Amino acid sequence: MGMLIIGNHVSPYARKVLVALDHKGVEVEIDPIVPFYGTDAFTAVSPLRRIPVLIDGDLVLNDSTVIAEYIDERWPDPPLMPKGAADRARARWMEEFADSRLGDLLIWRLFYQRTVVPSVWKREPDEALIARTIERDLPEALDWIEARAPAEGFLFDHVCTADIAYACFFRNAALVGYAIDAECWPRTAGWIARVGAVPAFAASMKFEQAIFGVRSADRRAALRAAGARISEQSYGGAVPQRSLMLGDGPRD
Ligand SMILES: N[C@@H](CCC(=O)N[C@@H](CS)C(=O)NCC(=O)O)C(=O)O
Numbered sequence: 398m399g400m401l402i403i404g405n406h407v408s409p410y411a412r413k414v415l416v417a418l419d420h421k422g423v424e425v426e427i428d429p430i431v432p433f434y435g436t437d438a439f440t441a442v443s444p445l446r447r448i449p450v451l452i453d454g455d456l457v458l459n460d461s462t463v464i465a466e467y468i469d470e471r472w473p474d475p476p477l478m479p480k481g482a483a484d485r486a487r488a489r490w491m492e493e494f495a496d497s498r499l500g501d502l503l504i505w506r507l508f509y510q511r512t513v514v515p516s517v518w519k520r521e522p523d524e525a526l527i528a529r530t531i532e533r534d535l536p537e538a539l540d541w542i543e544a545r546a547p548a549e550g551f552l553f554d555h556v557c558t559a560d561i562a563y564a565c566f567f568r569n570a571a572l573v574g575y576a577i578d579a580e581c582w583p584r585t586a587g588w589i590a591r592v593g594a595v596p597a598f599a600a601s602m603k604f605e606q607a608i609f610g611v612r613s614a615d616r617r618a619a620l621r622a623a624g625a626r627i628s629e630q631s632y633g634g635a636v637p638q639r640s641l642m643l644g645d646g647p648r649d
Pocket of ligand 1: 407408409411432433447460639640
């Protein structure tokens, strides 16, 4: 078996590492599970029951940031981190803000409510939480991002993991109907569009489109038909399990 990523292109965290690998021309097999359907074997390699997971021989890595840094060190060309200690630290903090704050706002409060809550947990989304997020919390986060978004090009002198992370989160937002208002946040809107046009990111769109809204059980076939290399074995099962990190309920 070659190197494996457990995860799918609709997870912003998994997509970050899949785009990084593609950007570097590294081939990988994918097991595109929805994490809630992970089996006990999944728990064994992902103790928080989260995607992505990278498995490379006897190396098992968790967390998209850890995985992306491993990828960048193992295949240094083209680089996905800036040079120099200060810029590298800045890049890590920018990525962390996206992973934590945009993860909370765009994934758990928006995307999760609109997609996972009705389809996996068979409940109505929490509309009050969604409204509060869009009207109050996201504008605050976008103001912070706007002050740091580049007017042209990327955060540093070439596209980096941090740029990709933001574009991944805003793609999930777009999938549930949220677009950055370019009149309010023009630099952010322009920057995210430029990252979206980076070939490896643009190439991920066909995989996202192949699986978004497709039942967990049918995703392997859909992705294979779209040209992805799908693993023989899967860490996914038929029955969803409670999220270790969230319980199975909405979060505020
Ligand atoms: N810090 C982690 C977060 C990963 C994460 O939250 N992944 C989501 C999918 S988008 C997940 O697996 N959620 C399942 C759960 O929390 O139960 C990373 O960067 O990889």
